[in-house]
Amino acid sequence: MNSEKVAGILGAIIASAILVIAIAYGPIGQIGKPAEVQKTEQPAPPVAAAPPVRGPVVREVPQ
Template sequence: MTSESVAGILGAIVASVVLVTAIAYGPIGQLGKPQKQMPKTMQPAQPVAAPPPVRGPVVREVPQ
């Protein structure tokens, strides 16, 4: 057996071990897991209506 065939066999063994452990620990992501519950937050109170902004002076055309 050449070193390439031995490396190929060992690589296949390592890959199968990794695959088996990945399957043993469960699927990746949310598959098969319950969805996380989002904590309910209190709705912020309605902001108090601010008075309208102060308007600047009104410039009118002045007859000459």
């Protein structure tokens, strides 16, 4: 057996082990995941904020 053949066999074994571990820890795609439920609640209308407090108005400027 040459080293390229041994490396190919070891690579295939490692790749298959990684694939088995990946499937064991997390199913591929939507399998096993709960379906998303859409909420039917209406969003609350925004509350109108009070206008900001304004300072005094200067009508005449002394010269």
